[in-house]
Amino acid sequence: MDGKQAVDILLVEDNPNDAELTLRALKKSKIANTIIHVHDGEEALEYVFARGRYEGRDINSQPRLMLLDLKLPKVDGLQVLKEVKADPRTRLMPVVILTTSKEENDILRSYELAANSYIVKPVDFDKFIEAVKELGLYWLLLNVMP
C-alpha cells in the first residue's frame, strides 16, 4: 500500500474469514477503492498515529472511515475507539463498529465513546453484503464531513 495516498477504509478485523468476506462485500459494492486491513487493535493504533510498523506515514492523511471490530487481540476495539476519539487529529474520523456482539453493554459503551454507528454482522451473506453496501454508501458518499 502506498502510505501517502489517501485511504478510503481502514478495516480492523482479526478473523481472516470475516475480513475476507468484508473485503469482498466492499469490493462487490464498488464504493471503496483503497482498503487497509489491520489484524489487531495495536496495529490499528500504530496505523492511525503513524508509529511502530507505520512510522513515517503521513499522519494528516487519515482513512475516510474506520470499520472496527470489538473483540480484538492485544488492544480491544473499545480501547482503540477511545484513543482515536480522544486525539484531536483523529477524532473526526467516522468509526463504525462492525461486530457480532448484540450485547446491550457493548452498544452503550461504543456510543458513549462516540462511535458513529454500530452494526451487527448478519450471518446471511446476502444481508451482510447489503449492510456493508449501505454503510459504505452512507459514510463514504452521502455523509458530509466538516
Place this chain on the structure above:
Amino acid sequence: MRIRSLLSLMFRLALALTAALLIVMSVLIARSADENRDAGILAKIRITLLERLILRSEIYIYYTDRAVNQVYERSSQLEKLLAELGKNKTGEAEASILGEFVRENASINSLFSKLVTFMQNSLPRQVTSDTWGTYEKLLFNQILFKAYVLSDDAQRLESINRARLDVINRGIAWLYASTLFVLLSMIVLSYFMIARKLATGIELLGAGMVRIGEGDLDFKLPLNTGDEIADISNGINQMTTSLKLSLVSIKELERRVADRTEELQNSNRELEAFAYSVAHDLRAPLRSIDGFTKILEEEYEQVLDDEGRRLLKIIRTADQNMDALIGALLEITRIGKTSLSLQRVDMRTMATTAFSQCATPEVLSSFEFVVGNIPDAFADPLLIERVWVNLLSNAVKYSTPSTVHKIEVDGKEYDDMLVYSVTDCGVGFNELFVDKLFGMFQRLHDARDFQGSGIGLAIVKRVVTRHGGTVWAKGQIGKGASFHFSLPGRAL
C-alpha cells in the same frame, strides 16, 4: 428461705400466738370471776357483820327475843358465807386471816350465847343497858371488841381481794398491749420477709423479661434469693440459653441459605454468560460458511452442475437454520438476564400489532382475527410482546394447512390473576405430549411440515414465569389448539 415455708411459718406462728392468748385470757378471766365472786361474799360478810353489830347494839339498849333470833340468823348466815369463802382461799395470808376470823367469830358466838343465856335466866325483868350488871357489860364489851377484830379482818381480806383483782386487771391490760405489739411485729415481719421479697422479685423478673424481650439473650436473671422467684429465674435463664442456641442455628441456616443462593445465582449467571458467549462465537464460523458458500455459488457457477448447486443451497439453509436457533437461544438467555421493567400494557393493541407482524399481509388476509375486550396487564412490554408474537405466529403457522383460518384472542380478570388465551382451528396436537410443548427445542410436528426453531413456546413460558404467571395448553389433533397464560393482576 422459700416463700412457701415463710408463709407457713407465719401461719403457724399466728395460730400458736392466738392459742396462747386464748389460754392466758381464759385463765385470767376465770381468776377474775373468782375474785369478783369473793368480793361479793366479802361485801355480804361486811354487811352481815354490820347488821349483827347494830342488832347487838339494839339488844344492848333493849333486849328482845326477836333481836336475839336475828343475831343468830345473821351468825349462821355468816358461817355459811365464811364456809363458801374458805373453799376458795388458798393464799397463806388469807388462810391465816380467815382462820383468825373463824376463831374470833366462834368465840363471839359462844360469848353471845353466854350473854343470851345469862339474860334469859334473869327474866322476866325488863333488861336495858341501864339495868345491866357488870358481868354482862364486860361480856358485851368483849363481844364488841372481837367484833372490831372481825371487821378489821374482813377489811384486810377485802383489800387482799382488791389487790388480787388489780393484778388480774393489770395482767389483762398487759395482755392486750403485748398482743397488739406481737400483731404489729408479725405484720412488719411478714411485709419485710414475704411481701417485699415477692414485690422486688417480681420487679426483677419483669425488668429481666423486658431486657430479654428486647433481644438481649445474654442477660441472666440473679439466682441468689434461693426462693421460688429464683426457680422461675432459673427456668427463664435456661429458656434464654436454648433460645440463643436455636437462634444461632437459625442464623447459621440463614447464612447457609444465603451462601447457597449466591452460589446458585453465580453459577446461573456464569451459565448464562457462557451460553451467551458460546452463541456469539458460534456465529462467526456460521457467517464464514454462509459467506463462502455464497461466493462459491456465484463465482463457480460455471463449474457446478445442478446437484452441486442444490447441495450448496442445502448448506446455506442449514447454516441459516442454525443461526435462527442461536438467535432463539440468545433471546432465551436475554430474558433471564434483563430485569423486568413493569408498566401498564394495553394487551388488546399489543396482540393486534403482534398479529400483523407474524406473517405476510397476504397470508394474514386469509385469517379471521378476533380480539375480545381483554384487560390491560402490568408487565414488561418488550417481553410480553414476544409472548404474543410467538403464540400468534404459532397459531398462524399451524392453521395454514387447515380449512378454517380463524384465531381468537381472549382475556379475563379473575380475583388476583389475569388470564389470556389464543385459540386457533389449526392442526392441533396430541394432549399426551402437552408436557413437552413448552420445553426447549421440543417439537410435536415434523420439521418438514412446519418450520421453526422449537423454542418459541419455551420463550413464552420463560417470559410468563418471570412475571410470576403460568402457561398451559389444550388441544386435539385436527381440531385446533388453545394456549393460555396468566399474569398477576397487581397494581393496575
